[in-house]
Amino acid sequence: MRKxxxxxxxxxxxxxxxxxxHGQIMTTQFDKLLGWAxxxxxxxxxxxxxxxxxxxxxxxxxxxxxxRFGAAFPRFSPRQxxxxxxxxxxxxxxxxxxxxxxxxxxAPKWVVAFGACASCGGPYDDYSTVQGIDxxxxxxxxxxxxxxxxxxxxxxxxxxxxxxxxxxxxxx
Amino acid sequence: MSDQKFPEHxxxxxxxxxxxxxxxxxxxxxxxxxxxxxxxxILKFLHDDHGYNVLVDLTGVDYLPRKPRxxxxxxxMNLSTKARLRVKIQSDELHPExxxxxxxxxxxxxxxxxxxxxxxxxxxxxxxxxxxxxYEGFEGHPLRKDYPLQHRxxxxxxxxx
Amino acid sequence: MTILDDRTIPTPVSETVPEFHEQExxxxxxxxxxxxxxxxxxxxxLSGEHVIESDIEIGYLHRAFEKHCENTTWNQAIIxxxxxxxxxxxxxxxxxCMAVEKLLGIQLPPRGQYIRTMLCEISRVADxxxxxxxxxxxxxxxxxxxxxxxxxxxxxxxxxxxCGGRVTPNSTRxxxxxxxxxxxxxxxxxxxxxxxxxxxxxxxxxxxxNRIFTERMRGIGIMSPERALGWxxxxxxxxSTGVAYDVRKDYPYLVYDQLxxxxxxxxxxxxxxxxxxxxxxMEQSCRMLEQCVARIPGGPVSSSDKRVVLPAKKDTYGxxxxxxxxxxxxxxxxxxxxxxxxxxxxVEGGNGELGFYVVSRPEEQATDGCNDRAWRVRxxxxxxxxxxxxxxxxxxxxxxxxxxxxxSINMIAGELDH
Numbered sequence: 205m206r207k208x209x210x211x212x213x214x215x216x217x218x219x220x221x222x223x224x225x226h227g228q229i230m231t232t233q234f235d236k237l238l239g240w241a242x243x244x245x246x247x248x249x250x251x252x253x254x255x256x257x258x259x260x261x262x263x264x265x266x267x268x269x270x271x272r273f274g275a276a277f278p279r280f281s282p283r284q285x286x287x288x289x290x291x292x293x294x295x296x297x298x299x300x301x302x303x304x305x306x307x308x309x310x311a312p313k314w315v316v317a318f319g320a321c322a323s324c325g326g327p328y329d330d331y332s333t334v335q336g337i338d339x340x341x342x343x344x345x346x347x348x349x350x351x352x353x354x355x356x357x358x359x360x361x362x363x364x365x366x367x368x369x370x371x372x373x374x375x376x
Numbered sequence: 377m378s379d380q381k382f383p384e385h386x387x388x389x390x391x392x393x394x395x396x397x398x399x400x401x402x403x404x405x406x407x408x409x410x411x412x413x414x415x416x417x418i419l420k421f422l423h424d425d426h427g428y429n430v431l432v433d434l435t436g437v438d439y440l441p442r443k444p445r446x447x448x449x450x451x452x453m454n455l456s457t458k459a460r461l462r463v464k465i466q467s468d469e470l471h472p473e474x475x476x477x478x479x480x481x482x483x484x485x486x487x488x489x490x491x492x493x494x495x496x497x498x499x500x501x502x503x504x505x506x507x508x509x510x511y512e513g514f515e516g517h518p519l520r521k522d523y524p525l526q527h528r529x530x531x532x533x534x535x536x537x
Numbered sequence: 538m539t540i541l542d543d544r545t546i547p548t549p550v551s552e553t554v555p556e557f558h559e560q561e562x563x564x565x566x567x568x569x570x571x572x573x574x575x576x577x578x579x580x581x582x583l584s585g586e587h588v589i590e591s592d593i594e595i596g597y598l599h600r601a602f603e604k605h606c607e608n609t610t611w612n613q614a615i616i617x618x619x620x621x622x623x624x625x626x627x628x629x630x631x632x633x634c635m636a637v638e639k640l641l642g643i644q645l646p647p648r649g650q651y652i653r654t655m656l657c658e659i660s661r662v663a664d665x666x667x668x669x670x671x672x673x674x675x676x677x678x679x680x681x682x683x684x685x686x687x688x689x690x691x692x693x694x695x696x697x698x699x700c701g702g703r704v705t706p707n708s709t710r711x712x713x714x715x716x717x718x719x720x721x722x723x724x725x726x727x728x729x730x731x732x733x734x735x736x737x738x739x740x741x742x743x744x745x746x747n748r749i750f751t752e753r754m755r756g757i758g759i760m761s762p763e764r765a766l767g768w769x770x771x772x773x774x775x776x777s778t779g780v781a782y783d784v785r786k787d788y789p790y791l792v793y794d795q796l797x798x799x800x801x802x803x804x805x806x807x808x809x810x811x812x813x814x815x816x817x818x819m820e821q822s823c824r825m826l827e828q829c830v831a832r833i834p835g836g837p838v839s840s841s842d843k844r845v846v847l848p849a850k851k852d853t854y855g856x857x858x859x860x861x862x863x864x865x866x867x868x869x870x871x872x873x874x875x876x877x878x879x880x881x882x883x884v885e886g887g888n889g890e891l892g893f894y895v896v897s898r899p900e901e902q903a904t905d906g907c908n909d910r911a912w913r914v915r916x917x918x919x920x921x922x923x924x925x926x927x928x929x930x931x932x933x934x935x936x937x938x939x940x941x942x943x944x945s946i947n948m949i950a951g952e953l954d955h
Contacts, residue, residue: 251569253576253598254951255623258704265686280571296529297511298576298597301569327616330601331518331527332510351704403639403880430766433917437896449894451881455766455780458787462881483769486925509596509954518604525601525608
């Protein structure tokens with residue numbers, strides 16, 4: 205019995221699974237390839253509610269430029285986007301809509317909780333604010349700040365990209 | 377502060393005797409506390425005859441545990457003379473209905489809805505008194521003093537569930 | 538009386554071709570919608586492309602500002618005021634502080650007043666840049682948005698140099714200012730003014746005589762001055778209808794009466810006039826900033842009232858009186874004592890008259906022995922009035938006209954829903 209990844213020793217005229225399988229480590233590389241493609245072409249759904257929207261706008265514009273990371277184009281339909289950026293405070297009134305928007309997105313999808321209010325309610329511990337959107341939908345990246353500086357937003361985006369790269373893309 | 381009654385106060389006392397319960401001009405803000413029963417007529421009088429054509433703000437204050445508990449505060453402005461006037465109505469918890477001023481000022485529609493939403497004071501004659509800032513299933517009136525800030529309401533789900 | 542009477546709605550197709558069945562459609566715009574500048578819902582009943590009836594639903598960003606102010610100290614409430622009109626945050630801070638100072642009966646020294654004026658005008662420029670930029674972007678002028686946000690970055694850098702925050706600066710305190718101006722700030726202000734003027738000039742060239750822009754803005758969203766006053770309009774939107782009311786001119790505060798500036802007034806009350814008034818206001822703000830830089834005096838930046846303003850750090854750490862003063866103002870159970878009373882103070886926000894009605898009841902408010910907080914703080918948001926009048930401004934127009942009309946009123950959800 206020969207091991208799979210050893211080259212054939214009999215002249216190469218018959219089919220040799222070991223040699224044939226030598227290139228089968230393609231699956232892992234394909235995963236990385238898909239991860240690379242996905243992380244650099246993120247379509248965001250900016251669910252902007254409050255003040256963090258100002259820093260979101262700043263990050264998206266020329267000074268800080270989120271476009272250099274591939275995440276420039278917002279797609280204002282959840283069906284067409286990958287990343288749900290929940291930017292700003294989520295109140296009890298809009299929480300069901302947030303769930304609706306999340307449910308409408310197709311897999312693979314990621315959620316970024318942008319700002320203190322989306323992460324944990326922020327300074328608004330009251331009767332009308334949801335204390336963090338992770339009570340409603342699963343969150344991948346939390347960007348702290350009130351509002352976070354554009355550099356912090358880009359840091360969060362880079363961490364998201366790292367997460368996407370290291371996630372198993374192809375399910376068996 | 378001078379003890380001189382200001383002209384609007386004198387005019388209202390002349391036309392609606394006994395309707396001004398109290399007045400002051402603290403920090404330069406002329407304030408009148410008037411009878412809730414005749415509030416619409418007095419505000420209409422100020423609007424038509426004294427030129428107070430801008431309703432700057434309409435809000436409620438809860439003075440628990442004082443009785444009467446609620447005070448509805450109208451801030452009026454006369455744009456031509458640049459005069460400001462504050463008119464207050466006191467309303468208690470059992471009969472908190474106050475006459476709506478929507479026919480005089482269109483913005484009162486929303487302002488009164490907000491006072492109803494936050495304080496629970498009803499406005500009679502309002503075309504559509506429903507909640508403005510909070511969702512329909514919300515219980516209680518949060519700006520009242522006996523409503524705790526961190527009270528948690530049950531979360532509402534998506535509409536199709 | 539309404540626009541609906543003047544504009545002819547085309548004959549529905551079903552009347553000419555019976556096999557087409559047409560009915561009115563209810564369209565839901567928002568609350569999560571890019572052109573809604575935040576979260577607000579417009580329900581529009583459409584007949585083809587024309588809006589027959591509409592309704593607005595707000596409250597999606599209600600964050601209990603007024604309730605929070607009753608549960609935090611006088612100075613802690615300033616952070617909640619930042620988040621009202623979050624595009625021009627310094628103006629909210631100044632408005633709230635001045636309302637409380639009215640109750641306290643104190644005034645800042647001249648340097649503090651000049652600093653407050655400059656912060657207000659820088660915030661106003663940032664607000665107008667954002668409003669016009671976003672409105673233009675929604676009509677397709679993405680370049681204008683990028684240029685104006687570039688200008689806004691310069692304003693943010695100025696505010697950040699002063700107090701550390703860009704969007705939520707927390708830039709004033711009751712009775713004074715937290716810091717004096719850093720070195721070089723005044724020169725940077727002049728540089729920023731020069732850059733902003735250049736940006737406004739470029740965007741003016743791109744938009745004001747551009748047919749694509751004017752065709753969508755002129756004659757749309759008209760509001761008459763009488764109706765506007767009934768709706769309680771103030772600020773640039775009221776001035777676009779022809780009424781020259783500006784809180785800075787009519788009820789002057791800070792140093793506005795010492796500066797030389799003009800109030801731009803429109804004629805028609807349509808979207809184009811609102812845009813033009815805002816562009817001109819940015820120019821007037823730049824003028825005011827230049828004058829402030831030239832005239833700002835030296836001296837302290839905060840009131841000398843020890844019961845309200847924290848002592849300098851060298852006194853807090855240097856002598857026992859300073860330490861006790863600091864203790865009495867900061868520790869739980871102590872704090873600023875505002876005498877019993879009520880006051881209303883209005884400032885000119887980015888959108889109009891931003892008023893704060895503050896009620897203090899120190900005897901009743903004592904909780905855990907603390908009576909260092911307000912009994913009631915009411916914010917009078919200027920964009921509340923514009924948003925309430927939106928149905929009147931969009932009924933009778935087409936669906937696509939909702940976007941520029943809504944963009945031109947500068948609705949800020951933080952302020953609207955407080």
